[in-house]
Amino acid sequence: MxxxxxxxxxxxxxxxxxxxxxxxxxxxxxxxxxxxxxxxxxxxxxxxxxxxxxxxxxxxxxxxxxxxxxxxxxxxxxxxxxxxxxxxxxxxxxxxxxxxxxxxxxxxxxxxxxxxxxxxxxxxxxxxxxxxxxxxxxxxxxxxxxxxxxxxxxxNDVVMMMVAENMRVAVLTEHIPVKNIAEHITIENITRKIKIMHQSLQTDFGIEKPRIAVLGLNPHAGDEGLIGNEEELVIKPAIKELKAANLLVFGPYSADAFFARGQYKSFDAVLAMYHDQGLIPFKSLAIGEGINYTAGxxxxxxxxxxxxxxxxxxxxxxxxxxxxxxxxxxxxxxxxxxxxxxxxxxxxxxxxxxxxxxxxxxxxxx
Missing domain, CATH: 3.40.718.10 (Isopropylmalate Dehydrogenase)
Structure with missing residues (x-):
């Protein structure tokens, strides 16, 4: 309209x-x-x-x-x-x-x-x-x-994005078994999803310079490699690549602290690594009625x-x-x-x- x-x-x-x-x-x-x-x-x-x-x-x-x-x-x-x-x-x-x-x-x-x-x-x-x-x-x-x-x-790809008045949360992996999540955490997947999010935030939500936060996969975002190495080997390099392309992308953040401390309020959208990591806080913290939007x-x-x-x-x-x-x-x-x-x-x-x-x-x- x-x-x-x-x-x-x-x-x-x-x-x-x-x-x-x-x-x-x-x-x-x-x-x-x-x-x-x-x-x-x-x-x-x-x-x-x-x-x-x-x-x-x-x-x-x-x-x-x-x-x-x-x-x-x-x-x-x-x-x-x-x-x-x-x-x-x-x-x-x-x-x-x-x-x-x-x-x-x-x-x-x-x-x-x-x-x-x-x-x-x-x-x-x-x-x-x-x-x-x-x-x-x-x-x-x-x-x-x-x-x-x-x-x-x-x-080529789309992004499942949950949208509410106070937050937007997208997921890297959607409806797949938890045991299979890690194999889908790749630099290519992360960069592709975030580029779709960035474009959608501009064209569909009218945000000229969107700020996107990326969550870690492991507890405490891996604790510098002590609890899993996906953050060090995959997620951080992906964020670095996106920043080099002049996108405002930040992280990886520890999911529990990120939502508990209200850090999501500083970003236009958040990329979670898997379904429940993103949807549980979304459904708990969203103001107004949340909806599901297919970006891309x-x-x-x-x-x-x-x-x-x-x-x-x-x-x-x-x-x-x-x-x-x-x-x-x-x-x-x-x-x-x-x-x-x-x-x-x-x-x-x-x-x-x-x-x-x-x-x-x-x-x-x-």
Whole structure:
């Protein structure tokens, strides 16, 4: 979303996948898109089935959720939520149950949404949670959305980055067994990931000279080689190489002290060496609702920072706040990217999608 020269509001089309049909995905969609602010800032398109949506809508009578059904992405309503019909099946939905049906239809939704993203029919994608086991098939042999999107867009690499109001934490290795982490800690991997982060911080978040912190792999960042040597042999040389390329990269820092002492507040992003090293402090310290962003894609994809939550699926208890934040963040990044492209030729005042949405609300209330 951005303001053009005539000050007309440009609303991007945001695709939304249904996720695992037995999880909380569709409930989150209904709750989030019942928020009237969404239609002020984007044109939402849900990739799902009419009967699947209605299954959950009936159990959420307090939410005013109406939509326009279409099978043609060139004929979208700008005043309603749009449902792009991916199937007409009467799916046997079983909230909270892990089965093949949940994974099969999650993939159908994802496949069609990604095709629309690649074709430029939608400008951003928000993915509802999938279960990494039951979605596995010949077509989807990945550990999650991030590597799938990497292959679909045929890019060399991407970065899983968790984003909140007060911090951004990326991970060098994603969903791999802990015993395999060390073999992926290489100079090449570190430098490639940080270059992607650096570019994303500039183009997607509007930070001209981003400062990036790098965590060590071992306790106390190796204690000068006493507790492992990855810091001395790999991480420090990688940081040196990046500094030589004029990137503001610092570390390696001992992960426990780095977060406990609030050092993350001095940086625009942090690169953790593995999943839990980054996500545990992120989910503990993040202010506001955190979201997951895939940096390095030519397109924009966000998601909430949680999973399918089978334990509360179908009970109306799912909190849509992170999902709503993922939609706002997708719109905000679209606006920032456009502003970055136009900045030299046409400098404009940067305006957050969240701020703009609030401004529109206030105007309507007047």
């Amino acid at each position: 951005y303001l053009n020269m005539s000050n007309e509001l440009q609303k991007p089309v945001i695709g939304i996948t249904s996720g695992d049909l037995n999880g909380i995905g569709i409930e989150l969609i209904i709750k989030s898109l019942s928020d009237h602010r969404i239609l002020d800032i984007c044109i939402p398109v849900v990739f799902s089935g009419n009967k699947s949506i209605n299954f959950y809508r009936k159990s959420l009578p307090d939410y005013n959720f109406n939509y326009n059904t279409t099978k043609d992405l060139t004929k979208l309503s700008h005043k309603q939520v749009n449902l792009f019909s991916c199937w007409d099946d009467e799916v046997a939905i079983q909230p909270g149950v892990l089965n093949n049906i949940g994974g099969e239809y999650a993939y159908r939704s994802l496949e069609m949404a990604v095709k629309a993203l690649k074709d430029g029919q939608i400008q951003g994608l928000v993915t509802a949670p999938i279960h990494k086991k039951n979605i596995q098939s010949e077509k989807f042999n990945y550990s999650g959305h991030t590597p799938y999107l990497k292959d679909q867009f045929q890019v 894609l030519p397109a924009i994809r966000t998601s909430p920072d949680h999973g399918t939550a089978f334990d509360i699926a179908g009970k109306g208890k799912a909190d849509p706040t992170s999902f709503l934040a993922a939609i706002f963040e997708a719109v905000d990044i679209i606006r920032t990217r456009q502003g970055y492209k136009d900045a030299r030729a046409n400098p404009m005042k940067k305006m957050s999608a969240r701020i703009l949405a609030n401004a529109v609300d206030e105007k309507v209330e007047e």
